[in-house]
Every structure is written in C-alpha cells, then in structure tokens.
Amino acid sequence: MKMWSGRFRQSLDPQFERWQRSFDFDRRLLHYELAASGAHARALKNAGVLSADELIGILQGLQQIGEMAAASQGSVEDEEAEDVHHFVEKQLVSRIGEVGYKLHSGRSRNEQIATDLRLYVRAAIDELRSELADVCGAFTDRAEQAGSTSMPAYTHLQRAEPVLVAHWLLAYVEMFLRDADRLADCRKRLNVCPLGSGAVAGATLSLDRAFMANELEFDGPTANSIDATSDRDFVLEFVSTLSLLGLHLSRWAEEMIIFSTQEFGFVHLPEAYSTGSSAMPQKKNPDLLELVRGKTGRLIGGATTLMITLKGLPLAYNKDLQETQQPLFDSADTALGLLPQVAGWMKAVEFDHQRMNGAAQSGFMNAWAAATYLVNRGVPSRLAHEQIGKAVKLCVDKNCELQDLTLHDLRTLNPIFDESFRDCLQPSSVLAIHDVVGGTAPARVRQGIAAARKKIDSLREEVNFHAHA
Ligand code: ARG
Numbered sequence: 001m002k003m004w005s006g007r008f009r010q011s012l013d014p015q016f017e018r019w020q021r022s023f024d025f026d027r028r029l030l031h032y033e034l035a036a037s038g039a040h041a042r043a044l045k046n047a048g049v050l051s052a053d054e055l056i057g058i059l060q061g062l063q064q065i066g067e068m069a070a071a072s073q074g075s076v077e078d079e080e081a082e083d084v085h086h087f088v089e090k091q092l093v094s095r096i097g098e099v100g101y102k103l104h105s106g107r108s109r110n111e112q113i114a115t116d117l118r119l120y121v122r123a124a125i126d127e128l129r130s131e132l133a134d135v136c137g138a139f140t141d142r143a144e145q146a147g148s149t150s151m152p153a154y155t156h157l158q159r160a161e162p163v164l165v166a167h168w169l170l171a172y173v174e175m176f177l178r179d180a181d182r183l184a185d186c187r188k189r190l191n192v193c194p195l196g197s198g199a200v201a202g203a204t205l206s207l208d209r210a211f212m213a214n215e216l217e218f219d220g221p222t223a224n225s226i227d228a229t230s231d232r233d234f235v236l237e238f239v240s241t242l243s244l245l246g247l248h249l250s251r252w253a254e255e256m257i258i259f260s261t262q263e264f265g266f267v268h269l270p271e272a273y274s275t276g277s278s279a280m281p282q283k284k285n286p287d288l289l290e291l292v293r294g295k296t297g298r299l300i301g302g303a304t305t306l307m308i309t310l311k312g313l314p315l316a317y318n319k320d321l322q323e324t325q326q327p328l329f330d331s332a333d334t335a336l337g338l339l340p341q342v343a344g345w346m347k348a349v350e351f352d353h354q355r356m357n358g359a360a361q362s363g364f365m366n367a368w369a370a371a372t373y374l375v376n377r378g379v380p381s382r383l384a385h386e387q388i389g390k391a392v393k394l395c396v397d398k399n400c401e402l403q404d405l406t407l408h409d410l411r412t413l414n415p416i417f418d419e420s421f422r423d424c425l426q427p428s429s430v431l432a433i434h435d436v437v438g439g440t441a442p443a444r445v446r447q448g449i450a451a452a453r454k455k456i457d458s459l460r461e462e463v464n465f466h467a468h469a
Contacts, residue, residue: 001093003086003109022322025329026084027076030069032119033084033112034062039215040107040195043207049105058103061096062088083322084116085109106205107198110229110317114194117328119216121238124332125187128242130463131339132180136173136456138346143169144449148442150427151266151356152365161368162360162430163440165351166449173452175248180459182241190234193218197225200316217469230316232324236306239331243303246296246335249342253289256349260286265355270348273341288345295334302331361427362401364392369430370402370421377416387413 038059045055065088069076081087092100146165153163193213196203202225203209209221222228259266269286277283305327309320367388374384390413391402398404403425410417423429435441438448 001090003082003089003104020319021081022083022325023078023081023087025326026113026116026322027081027087028074028329029084029113029116029120030074030076030087031066032116032123033088034066035119035216036112036115036195037088037103038062039212040207041103042215043196043209043212044102044105044205046211047106047205047207049205050102054099054102057096057099058092061092061100064095065091083109083113085112106203106207107195108200108229110199111194111197111225113321114197114229114231115216117232117325118190118192118194118218118234121190121234121328121332122187124336125183125238126463126466128332128335128339129180129183129459130467131336131343132176132183132245133456133459133463135339135343135346136176136180136452136459138343139169139173139176140449140452140456142346142349142351143167143173143445143452146351146353149351149353149356150360150431152359152363153440159359159363159365161434161440162365162427163434164431164442164445165353165356167440167445170445170448170452172248172252173456176245177452177455177459179241179245179248182244183238184462186234186237186241189237191219192222192228193220194222194228196221197228200226200229226316230313230318230321232306232310232321235324235328236303236310239299239303239306239328242331242335243296243299246299246338249338250293250296252342253286253293257286257289257293260289264359266352266359268350268352270345270350272348273345288341292338292342295338298334299331302327302334357427364395364402366402366425366427366430367392369424369433372433373421373424374414374416379414379416 041050041055041058041062044050045052050058068091076087078087078090081090089100089104092103094100143166146169149165150162151165151168152159153161153168193209193216195212195216196207196209198204213219213221222231256267258264260269269284271284273288274284275287277285306324309323309327313320370391371381371384371388374387375381379387388402391405391410394405394409395402403422407417407419407421410421424433432441435444437444
C-alpha cells in the first residue's frame with residue numbers, strides 16, 4: 001500500500017512512478033531509519049498511543065528488518081518501495097500485521113529524512129576524522145624519517161629558500177588537521193534531532209522530543225519545525241568541507257606529480273600505486289595522484305550541486321530536497337575512498353634525499369641568509385638586499401654560487417665582509433636562522449613534529465570517544 005493513495009482517483013504514470021523513487025539510493029539510510037523509528041515508537045508508547053505489547057511488536061519487527069538487511073549486506077531490494085520510509089512500513093506490516101501502520105502515527109517523512117541524514121552525516125564525519133588521523137600520522141612519520149634532509153621551498157614555483165623536508169610535509173598535516181576540525185565543527189552544529197517536527201508545523205501528538213533526541217544521542221531537539229524539516233545546511237557544510245579537503249589533497253597530488261618528474265626527481269613513485277603505459281614501455285605513471293586530483297572535481301561538483309539545489313527553495317520541505325542525497329553520498333564515498341589511498345601512498349613513497357639536498361644548495365637560495373649577515377652587522381636591510389643582489393649578479397656572470405666569490409670581490413660591494421661570511425652560507429646555517437615559531441630551523445621543526453603528534457593523538461581520542469559513546 002502506498003503511503004498517500006487515499007485522495008487519488010488515478011494511479012501514477014508507471015514511468016513517473018519509477019523515476020520519482022529514491023529507494024535505489026536512500027536504502028543506504030536503512031540503519032538510521034530503523035534507529036529513528038525505534039525512538040519514535042518509544043515516544044508513541046510514552047504518549048499512550050501504543051500499548052506496551054504494540055511497542056514490543058514494532059520494535060521486534062524493526063529489529064528483524066535490521067537483521068535481514070545485515071544478512072544481505074545492506075543491499076535490500078523492493079520493486080515497489082517509494083523510499084526507505086515506505087520500505088520500512090511495508091516490511092513491518094508484512095511481519096507484524098496492520099499494527100505496523102501505527103508506527104507512522106504523528107510523524108512525517110519530512111522529519112524522518114531530515115533525521116536520517118543527520119545520523120548519516122554524523123557517522124560519516126566520525127569515519128572521515130579517523131581516516132584523517134591516519135593520513136596525518138603517515139605524513140608525520142615521513143616528516144620524522146626525513147631527518148635533516150632539506151629541499152627548496154618554492155614561491156611562484158621558483159626556488160625561494162631551503163627548508164627541511166619535514167617542514168614541507170608538516171604543512172600538509174596542518175591543512176588536514178584544519179579539515180578534521182571543520183568536520184568536528186559541522187558535527188557539533190548538526191547534532192540536533194528533527195524528530196517531532198512533523199511535516200512542517202510540529203508533531204500532532206504530544207511526543208517527548210527531548211527523549212527521542214536523547215535516544216539517538218543528539219544534543220537535543222531542533223528549535224523550529226519549519227527549519228528542521230527544510231534545513232540541509234549540514235549537508236552543504238559537510239560536502240563543502242570535503243571539497244576543501246579535496247582541494248588540499250589536489251595541491252598535494254599536484255606537487256607530488258611535479259616532484260616525481262625526471263626534471264625534479266625528488267620523489268620515486270611507488271610501483272604499488274602506479275601503472276605503466278600500454279604503448280610506451282618506459283612509463284611509470286602517477287595514477288593515484290592523478291585520480292586524487294581528478295576526484296577533487298567531484299567533491300567540488302557535489303558542493304556546487306547542493307548550493308544550486310537549495311538556492312531559492314521556499315520553506316519548508318520540497319521534493320527538490322531528495323536531490324541533496326546523491327551528491328552527499330557520492331562526496332562521502334569519494335572522500336572515504338581517497339584517504340586510505342593517500343595514507344598508503346605516503347607510507348610507500350621514497351624521497352630522493354640526495355637530489356633534494358642538492359637542489360636546496362644551489363640557485364642562490366642562501367641569498368637572504370647572506371643579506372641577513374649584513375643586516376646583523378648594522379647594514380640597513382634595503383641596502384643589504386641591493387648589495388647581495390649585486391653579488392648574485394656577479395655570480396651569474398662568473399657561473400658560480402655566493403660561497404665561491406672571493407673576499408676581494410665581496411669587499412668591492414661592502415668592506416664589512418669578512419671570512420665568517422662563508423659560514424653563514426652553509427646549508428645548516430641557512431636553515432638555523434629561521435628560528436621562530438613555525439619556522440624551518442631544525443629545533444623548531446622537531447617541536448612541530450611533536451606538536452603535530454599531540455594534535456593527532458587528541459583527534460584520535462575524540463574519534464574513539466564518539467565511537468564508544
Ligand atoms: N524520499 C523523500 C526525500 O528524500 C522523503 C520525504 C518525502 N516527503 C514528502 N512529503 N513527499 O526527500
């Protein structure tokens with residue numbers, strides 16, 4: 001039986017009927033639909049709408065549906081179910097008889113789908129944060145293993161200053177930790193329960209909303225029934241956060257692709273994550289990285305789809321909202337699929353320390369350190385800049401580096417230069433002068449690694465807390 005056929009004289013056009021269904025994709029919400037239905041049934045019993053026996057029958061029926069779904073690994077089939085809500089009602093009635101229809105007393109699918117989606121996003125956030133902790137752990141391990149290896153840091157994709165490889169890797173950890181934090185923030189805001197909001201105006205039975213919220217581990221009931229049944233901000237916030245995560249991952253993928261080219265040669269692509277060419281026998285391609293970069297487009301597409309779907313939608317529930325589900329599921333699946341790959345790749349990749357160190361020691365990347373030498377001797381910064389600039393020009397003419405210039409050459413630029421100048425040009429001295437919080441001086445980077453580990457540990461603790469709550 002349909003959930004709404006009473007007032008209709010005509011049956012639906014069969015093609016339209018099939019086309020408008022959401023069961024194909026919303027059946028993945030079954031677990032949450034059953035949980036929410038259980039909470040609603042208990043509230044109905046407390047409100048005196050269901051007898052104790054009826055409640056037991058309904059709860060047993062719901063449990064059997066859950067067991068059936070578990071046995072079929074969640075891939076439940078039904079040729080007629082319009083959506084997951086209809087499916088549960090049909091199943092329940094087929095198991096416990098007409099009393100199953102009582103479950104829908106005083107509720108609407110509008111509040112149900114809003115609740116199911118919140119539960120789904122909440123669980124996806126917990127899973128993603130756990131994956132992010134693994135990714136951050138993998139990056140931090142590699143940072144630690146990189147030890148004192150340095151590399152050029154680039155601005156404008158031109159060699160700028162040497163940094164520790166560890167410092168570079170920790171930059172990504174910061175991005176991913178912010179993503180994890182944004183997900184936590186989204187979780188905090190979404191964790192309220194729409195049950196009892198009815199179709200738009202609030203339940204027609206005196207249901208204890210705080211009780212239902214508590215049953216489902218929400219922080220409390222939503223404040224306004226019109227908003228609760230039409231709000232999908234949490235879906236958009238979640239998917240937007242994932243598109244930002246994707247954006248970070250795509251920057252990482254792009255850098256790794258560039259660094260793995262023969263021109264750079266900083267990164268040896270792990271064979272376990274690369275493929276060859278069917279035509280060119282010598283090729284080893286960075287497939288994982290390219291797919292990560294490509295899938296970011298899907299995540300951004302998901303967020304864009306949601307924004308356009310929600311724009312201009314009058315209050316409250318409109319069937320357009322059904323269209324928010326697929327971009328949500330696709331984005332969550334895409335992100336959840338990506339992260340373990342990224343962690344695996346990071347564990348397997350080999351950095352060419354020799355090449356990286358070599359690149360960090362040529363191309364005048366010690367020029368700022370050279371200017372700092374003069375500044376420390378009282379030369380105004382602008383003049384120091386100018387004088388070292390001239391020294392670089394001299395080097396370009398002589399095809400050498402700053403450390404190769406003679407004291408005589410240097411003194412034509414400024415008589416203040418002495419023998420100690422060469423020491424300040426050493427790679428270790430160049431790194432050491434960046435001795436500020438967040439700088440690349442080795443001691444600061446060691447602190448950075450320790451701080452990252454701490455943040456990752458507390459991320460893991462939070463995730464475990466939710467998993468066992
Ligand atoms: N399948 C619907 C959706 O996902 C459930 C809500 C239907 N509500 C309605 N008034 N037709 O949006």
